[in-house]
Amino acid sequence: MTPRSAQAFEAGDYTASLQALAALKAPVDAFFDGVMVNADDPKLRANRLGLLARLHGAMNRVADLSRWPPAEPMPSTQHAMKLVILDRDGTINEDRDDYVKSPEEWQPIPGALEAIARLNHNGWHTVVATNQSGIGRGLFDMATLNAMHLKMHQLLAVHGGRIDAVFFCPHVTEDRCDCRKPQPGLFHQIGERFGLELDAVPVVGDTLRDLQAGVSAGCEPHLVRTGKAAPDRMNDAQIAELVAQVPGTRVHATLDDFAEWLVARERAQKPASARSDE
Numbered sequence: 001m002t003p004r005s006a007q008a009f010e011a012g013d014y015t016a017s018l019q020a021l022a023a024l025k026a027p028v029d030a031f032f033d034g035v036m037v038n039a040d041d042p043k044l045r046a047n048r049l050g051l052l053a054r055l056h057g058a059m060n061r062v063a064d065l066s067r068w069p070p071a072e073p074m075p076s077t078q079h080a081m082k083l084v085i086l087d088r089d090g091t092i093n094e095d096r097d098d099y100v101k102s103p104e105e106w107q108p109i110p111g112a113l114e115a116i117a118r119l120n121h122n123g124w125h126t127v128v129a130t131n132q133s134g135i136g137r138g139l140f141d142m143a144t145l146n147a148m149h150l151k152m153h154q155l156l157a158v159h160g161g162r163i164d165a166v167f168f169c170p171h172v173t174e175d176r177c178d179c180r181k182p183q184p185g186l187f188h189q190i191g192e193r194f195g196l197e198l199d200a201v202p203v204v205g206d207t208l209r210d211l212q213a214g215v216s217a218g219c220e221p222h223l224v225r226t227g228k229a230a231p232d233r234m235n236d237a238q239i240a241e242l243v244a245q246v247p248g249t250r251v252h253a254t255l256d257d258f259a260e261w262l263v264a265r266e267r268a269q270k271p272a273s274a275r276s277d278e
């Protein structure tokens, strides 16, 4: 390395260091072009190539990022992934008192798939956490559950959306598992799978137990007034009573309204510099 290049390197100005090295190539070439009267002289050729190789090596050493420890620890990526955890029945698809037992019975709530796609298009990953005790009760089997979810994924794909994963609890209450909501087991599985702390990860559902499970795992609770919390099934007083049990809960008419709210909040939180292209 030349003094000028080394000086710039010491000062941390790696661009200047590289430029100082790169500037040497032309004089090296000019010198050898001038003296290489006999182009076949193997010694001269070796000298020229040797000098250029050393120059190349010095530039590589300057440019080798792997040799430089970062001045400060890399920022934590723990919260970098934008994730929303969704309940399924009554939140994405129409609920049924006799359980959703087949792909035919799995019918999306109008606007719900569009809402998921909208979240995705704004950079949010979406996963589903759902109690499916119909398996434990013998109402349907795993193949049927998979077929329902295949239908969900396919219908969502039409809108350009994607659910990254479906976490389900197949148990009944008597199994005393830790994954049937309101237990937070599914949420802990999600945190482990994605390597995330669930602090402030939004959870959206239509029942108290969705919110309780999410909040137990640190999530931010959102109730949608579809499914079991639809206006024809719960009046405002009942909703207020539910919300009082999970402080901090925000209520939205539909999943679509939730998506609109979340995207708007994020936009409002972004610094103006990040929004200059809007």
Ligand SMILES: [Mg+2]
Binding pocket: 087, 088, 089, 090, 091, 205, 206, 207, 227
């Ligand atoms: Mg539900």
